[in-house]
Amino acid sequence: MFIGSTDDGHTFAARNTPIPSARRALTAAGFTARPHQRRTLYLLPPGRHTAETHERAGNALYGLLAHTLDFVDLAWTTRWPPTSPARADVRIAFADEQVTATARTGTGTGTGTREILIRHGFLPTPNGHALLTGLSERDRVNAVVRTESHLHTERITVHVSLGFPTPDAIPPKPGRTPAPTLTPGRSAQPRTR
Structure with a gap:
Protein backbone atom coordinates (compact mmCIF):
# COMPACT_ATOMS: atom_id res chain seq x y z
CA MET A 1 0.00 0.00 0.00
CA THR A 78 -0.65 13.40 6.33
CA ARG A 79 2.15 14.90 8.41
CA TRP A 80 1.31 16.39 11.77
CA PRO A 81 2.30 19.03 12.63
CA PRO A 82 1.87 20.36 9.10
CA THR A 83 4.96 21.40 7.16
CA SER A 84 4.61 23.50 4.05
CA PRO A 85 7.27 23.06 1.36
CA ALA A 86 8.68 26.52 2.16
CA ARG A 87 8.99 25.76 5.88
CA ALA A 88 10.35 22.21 5.68
CA ASP A 89 13.99 21.79 6.69
CA VAL A 90 14.52 19.37 3.79
CA ARG A 91 12.66 19.06 0.49
CA ILE A 92 12.97 15.74 -1.34
CA ALA A 93 11.71 15.74 -4.92
CA PHE A 94 11.09 12.95 -7.43
CA ALA A 95 11.41 14.02 -11.08
CA ASP A 96 11.48 11.28 -13.69
CA GLU A 97 14.21 8.91 -12.49
CA GLN A 98 16.05 11.55 -10.44
CA VAL A 99 15.56 12.15 -6.72
CA THR A 100 17.01 15.30 -5.20
CA ALA A 101 17.18 16.66 -1.67
CA THR A 102 17.61 20.30 -0.75
CA ALA A 103 18.14 21.50 2.81
CA ARG A 104 16.78 24.88 3.82
CA THR A 105 19.56 27.18 4.97
CA GLY A 106 19.50 28.81 8.37
CA THR A 107 17.69 25.96 10.14
CA GLY A 108 20.59 25.04 12.40
CA THR A 109 20.42 21.47 11.12
CA GLY A 110 22.80 21.79 8.16
CA THR A 111 25.65 19.48 9.16
CA GLY A 112 23.45 16.75 10.66
CA THR A 113 21.11 16.92 7.70
CA ARG A 114 23.94 16.50 5.19
CA GLU A 115 25.31 13.51 7.12
CA ILE A 116 21.90 11.82 7.17
CA LEU A 117 21.37 12.41 3.45
CA ILE A 118 24.79 10.97 2.61
CA ARG A 119 24.28 8.00 4.94
CA HIS A 120 21.18 7.01 2.96
CA GLY A 121 22.70 7.33 -0.51
CA PHE A 122 22.30 11.01 -1.44
CA LEU A 123 25.47 12.41 -2.97
CA PRO A 124 26.43 16.11 -2.79
CA THR A 125 25.67 18.16 -5.92
CA PRO A 126 26.11 21.88 -6.66
CA ASN A 127 22.42 22.43 -5.75
CA GLY A 128 22.04 20.06 -2.78
CA HIS A 129 22.08 16.27 -2.89
CA ALA A 130 20.83 13.57 -5.28
CA LEU A 131 20.51 9.82 -5.42
CA LEU A 132 22.51 8.08 -8.11
CA THR A 133 20.66 7.81 -11.40
CA GLY A 134 19.96 4.30 -12.62
CA LEU A 135 18.53 3.01 -9.34
CA SER A 136 15.34 1.00 -9.62
CA GLU A 137 12.08 2.66 -8.56
CA ARG A 138 12.00 0.40 -5.52
CA ASP A 139 15.54 1.39 -4.48
CA ARG A 140 14.73 5.09 -4.90
CA VAL A 141 11.58 4.79 -2.79
CA ASN A 142 13.40 2.72 -0.15
CA ALA A 143 16.16 5.32 0.10
CA VAL A 144 13.62 8.13 0.52
CA VAL A 145 11.65 6.17 3.15
CA ARG A 146 14.82 5.53 5.17
CA THR A 147 16.01 9.13 4.78
CA GLU A 148 12.64 10.67 5.68
CA SER A 149 12.28 8.41 8.73
CA HIS A 150 15.82 9.17 9.93
CA LEU A 151 15.37 12.93 9.48
CA HIS A 152 12.05 12.72 11.32
CA THR A 153 13.69 11.01 14.32
CA GLU A 154 16.12 13.95 14.49
CA ARG A 155 13.15 16.38 14.44
CA ILE A 156 14.13 17.62 10.99
CA THR A 157 11.02 18.38 8.96
CA VAL A 158 10.72 16.93 5.45
CA HIS A 159 8.47 17.66 2.49
CA VAL A 160 8.42 14.92 -0.16
CA SER A 161 7.23 15.95 -3.62
CA LEU A 162 6.39 12.95 -5.78
CA GLY A 163 6.19 15.07 -8.93
CA PHE A 164 2.47 14.57 -9.56
CA PRO A 165 0.75 17.95 -10.01
CA THR A 166 -2.75 16.37 -9.84
CA PRO A 167 -4.19 12.84 -9.45
CA ASP A 168 -4.44 12.57 -13.26
CA ALA A 169 -0.62 12.65 -13.44
CA ILE A 170 -0.22 9.50 -11.32
CA PRO A 171 1.18 6.80 -13.60
CA PRO A 172 -0.64 3.57 -14.46
CA LYS A 173 -0.28 0.49 -12.34
CA PRO A 174 3.12 -1.10 -12.90
CA GLY A 175 3.24 -4.15 -15.13
CA ARG A 176 4.01 -7.58 -13.79
CA THR A 177 7.79 -7.59 -13.54
CA PRO A 178 9.87 -9.38 -10.92
CA ALA A 179 10.71 -7.22 -7.93
CA PRO A 180 14.38 -6.30 -7.71
CA THR A 181 16.41 -8.08 -5.07
CA LEU A 182 17.51 -5.67 -2.38
CA THR A 183 21.00 -5.97 -1.01
CA PRO A 184 21.43 -6.29 2.76
CA GLY A 185 20.88 -2.99 4.51
CA ARG A 186 18.85 -1.59 1.60
CA SER A 187 15.36 -2.78 2.54
CA ALA A 188 12.70 -0.25 3.43
CA GLN A 189 11.39 0.21 6.93
CA PRO A 190 8.01 1.69 6.13
CA ARG A 191 6.29 3.77 8.74
CA THR A 192 3.01 2.40 10.00
CA ARG A 193 0.40 4.25 11.96
Whole structure:
Protein backbone atom coordinates (compact mmCIF):
# COMPACT_ATOMS: atom_id res chain seq x y z
CA MET A 1 0.00 0.00 0.00
CA PHE A 2 1.41 3.37 -1.02
CA ILE A 3 0.16 6.67 0.43
CA GLY A 4 1.26 9.85 -1.34
CA SER A 5 0.28 13.42 -2.11
CA THR A 6 -0.11 15.36 -5.30
CA ASP A 7 1.24 18.89 -5.59
CA ASP A 8 -2.32 20.27 -5.50
CA GLY A 9 -2.95 18.69 -2.08
CA HIS A 10 -4.82 15.47 -2.85
CA THR A 11 -3.89 12.53 -0.62
CA PHE A 12 -3.97 9.24 -2.49
CA ALA A 13 -3.64 5.59 -1.64
CA ALA A 14 -2.75 2.97 -4.24
CA ARG A 15 -2.45 -0.79 -3.95
CA ASN A 16 0.19 -2.49 -6.06
CA THR A 17 -1.03 -5.95 -5.01
CA PRO A 18 -4.48 -7.17 -3.94
CA ILE A 19 -5.19 -6.62 -0.25
CA PRO A 20 -8.36 -8.07 1.28
CA SER A 21 -10.68 -5.44 2.72
CA ALA A 22 -8.59 -2.53 1.35
CA ARG A 23 -11.52 -0.89 -0.41
CA ARG A 24 -13.71 -1.13 2.70
CA ALA A 25 -10.97 0.18 5.06
CA LEU A 26 -10.08 3.11 2.79
CA THR A 27 -13.65 4.17 1.99
CA ALA A 28 -14.65 3.83 5.67
CA ALA A 29 -11.83 6.28 6.45
CA GLY A 30 -13.26 8.78 3.94
CA PHE A 31 -11.24 8.02 0.81
CA THR A 32 -13.17 8.01 -2.48
CA ALA A 33 -12.44 5.15 -4.90
CA ARG A 34 -11.68 6.29 -8.46
CA PRO A 35 -10.70 4.13 -11.46
CA HIS A 36 -7.40 5.35 -12.90
CA GLN A 37 -5.25 3.73 -15.61
CA ARG A 38 -5.53 0.00 -14.76
CA ARG A 39 -5.88 0.58 -11.03
CA THR A 40 -8.12 2.11 -8.42
CA LEU A 41 -6.88 5.21 -6.64
CA TYR A 42 -8.34 6.17 -3.30
CA LEU A 43 -8.45 9.95 -2.85
CA LEU A 44 -8.95 12.51 -0.12
CA PRO A 45 -9.50 15.96 -1.66
CA PRO A 46 -7.29 18.94 -0.85
CA GLY A 47 -8.40 21.54 1.65
CA ARG A 48 -8.85 19.20 4.58
CA HIS A 49 -7.11 20.12 7.80
CA THR A 50 -3.84 18.17 8.03
CA ALA A 51 -4.81 16.65 11.39
CA GLU A 52 -7.98 15.23 9.82
CA THR A 53 -6.08 13.84 6.81
CA HIS A 54 -3.47 12.34 9.18
CA GLU A 55 -6.22 10.68 11.21
CA ARG A 56 -8.12 9.36 8.17
CA ALA A 57 -4.98 7.86 6.59
CA GLY A 58 -3.95 6.40 9.93
CA ASN A 59 -7.37 4.82 10.45
CA ALA A 60 -7.26 3.26 6.98
CA LEU A 61 -3.77 1.83 7.48
CA TYR A 62 -4.67 0.57 10.95
CA GLY A 63 -7.62 -1.27 9.43
CA LEU A 64 -5.29 -2.96 6.95
CA LEU A 65 -2.67 -4.16 9.46
CA ALA A 66 -4.40 -7.52 9.71
CA HIS A 67 -3.73 -8.04 5.99
CA THR A 68 -0.31 -6.49 5.33
CA LEU A 69 2.60 -4.70 6.95
CA ASP A 70 3.87 -3.48 3.59
CA PHE A 71 3.10 0.25 3.78
CA VAL A 72 4.93 3.26 2.42
CA ASP A 73 3.68 6.69 3.45
CA LEU A 74 5.40 9.62 1.74
CA ALA A 75 2.37 11.93 1.79
CA TRP A 76 3.17 15.45 2.93
CA THR A 77 -0.56 15.98 3.51
CA THR A 78 -0.65 13.40 6.33
CA ARG A 79 2.15 14.90 8.41
CA TRP A 80 1.31 16.39 11.77
CA PRO A 81 2.30 19.03 12.63
CA PRO A 82 1.87 20.36 9.10
CA THR A 83 4.96 21.40 7.16
CA SER A 84 4.61 23.50 4.05
CA PRO A 85 7.27 23.06 1.36
CA ALA A 86 8.68 26.52 2.16
CA ARG A 87 8.99 25.76 5.88
CA ALA A 88 10.35 22.21 5.68
CA ASP A 89 13.99 21.79 6.69
CA VAL A 90 14.52 19.37 3.79
CA ARG A 91 12.66 19.06 0.49
CA ILE A 92 12.97 15.74 -1.34
CA ALA A 93 11.71 15.74 -4.92
CA PHE A 94 11.09 12.95 -7.43
CA ALA A 95 11.41 14.02 -11.08
CA ASP A 96 11.48 11.28 -13.69
CA GLU A 97 14.21 8.91 -12.49
CA GLN A 98 16.05 11.55 -10.44
CA VAL A 99 15.56 12.15 -6.72
CA THR A 100 17.01 15.30 -5.20
CA ALA A 101 17.18 16.66 -1.67
CA THR A 102 17.61 20.30 -0.75
CA ALA A 103 18.14 21.50 2.81
CA ARG A 104 16.78 24.88 3.82
CA THR A 105 19.56 27.18 4.97
CA GLY A 106 19.50 28.81 8.37
CA THR A 107 17.69 25.96 10.14
CA GLY A 108 20.59 25.04 12.40
CA THR A 109 20.42 21.47 11.12
CA GLY A 110 22.80 21.79 8.16
CA THR A 111 25.65 19.48 9.16
CA GLY A 112 23.45 16.75 10.66
CA THR A 113 21.11 16.92 7.70
CA ARG A 114 23.94 16.50 5.19
CA GLU A 115 25.31 13.51 7.12
CA ILE A 116 21.90 11.82 7.17
CA LEU A 117 21.37 12.41 3.45
CA ILE A 118 24.79 10.97 2.61
CA ARG A 119 24.28 8.00 4.94
CA HIS A 120 21.18 7.01 2.96
CA GLY A 121 22.70 7.33 -0.51
CA PHE A 122 22.30 11.01 -1.44
CA LEU A 123 25.47 12.41 -2.97
CA PRO A 124 26.43 16.11 -2.79
CA THR A 125 25.67 18.16 -5.92
CA PRO A 126 26.11 21.88 -6.66
CA ASN A 127 22.42 22.43 -5.75
CA GLY A 128 22.04 20.06 -2.78
CA HIS A 129 22.08 16.27 -2.89
CA ALA A 130 20.83 13.57 -5.28
CA LEU A 131 20.51 9.82 -5.42
CA LEU A 132 22.51 8.08 -8.11
CA THR A 133 20.66 7.81 -11.40
CA GLY A 134 19.96 4.30 -12.62
CA LEU A 135 18.53 3.01 -9.34
CA SER A 136 15.34 1.00 -9.62
CA GLU A 137 12.08 2.66 -8.56
CA ARG A 138 12.00 0.40 -5.52
CA ASP A 139 15.54 1.39 -4.48
CA ARG A 140 14.73 5.09 -4.90
CA VAL A 141 11.58 4.79 -2.79
CA ASN A 142 13.40 2.72 -0.15
CA ALA A 143 16.16 5.32 0.10
CA VAL A 144 13.62 8.13 0.52
CA VAL A 145 11.65 6.17 3.15
CA ARG A 146 14.82 5.53 5.17
CA THR A 147 16.01 9.13 4.78
CA GLU A 148 12.64 10.67 5.68
CA SER A 149 12.28 8.41 8.73
CA HIS A 150 15.82 9.17 9.93
CA LEU A 151 15.37 12.93 9.48
CA HIS A 152 12.05 12.72 11.32
CA THR A 153 13.69 11.01 14.32
CA GLU A 154 16.12 13.95 14.49
CA ARG A 155 13.15 16.38 14.44
CA ILE A 156 14.13 17.62 10.99
CA THR A 157 11.02 18.38 8.96
CA VAL A 158 10.72 16.93 5.45
CA HIS A 159 8.47 17.66 2.49
CA VAL A 160 8.42 14.92 -0.16
CA SER A 161 7.23 15.95 -3.62
CA LEU A 162 6.39 12.95 -5.78
CA GLY A 163 6.19 15.07 -8.93
CA PHE A 164 2.47 14.57 -9.56
CA PRO A 165 0.75 17.95 -10.01
CA THR A 166 -2.75 16.37 -9.84
CA PRO A 167 -4.19 12.84 -9.45
CA ASP A 168 -4.44 12.57 -13.26
CA ALA A 169 -0.62 12.65 -13.44
CA ILE A 170 -0.22 9.50 -11.32
CA PRO A 171 1.18 6.80 -13.60
CA PRO A 172 -0.64 3.57 -14.46
CA LYS A 173 -0.28 0.49 -12.34
CA PRO A 174 3.12 -1.10 -12.90
CA GLY A 175 3.24 -4.15 -15.13
CA ARG A 176 4.01 -7.58 -13.79
CA THR A 177 7.79 -7.59 -13.54
CA PRO A 178 9.87 -9.38 -10.92
CA ALA A 179 10.71 -7.22 -7.93
CA PRO A 180 14.38 -6.30 -7.71
CA THR A 181 16.41 -8.08 -5.07
CA LEU A 182 17.51 -5.67 -2.38
CA THR A 183 21.00 -5.97 -1.01
CA PRO A 184 21.43 -6.29 2.76
CA GLY A 185 20.88 -2.99 4.51
CA ARG A 186 18.85 -1.59 1.60
CA SER A 187 15.36 -2.78 2.54
CA ALA A 188 12.70 -0.25 3.43
CA GLN A 189 11.39 0.21 6.93
CA PRO A 190 8.01 1.69 6.13
CA ARG A 191 6.29 3.77 8.74
CA THR A 192 3.01 2.40 10.00
CA ARG A 193 0.40 4.25 11.96
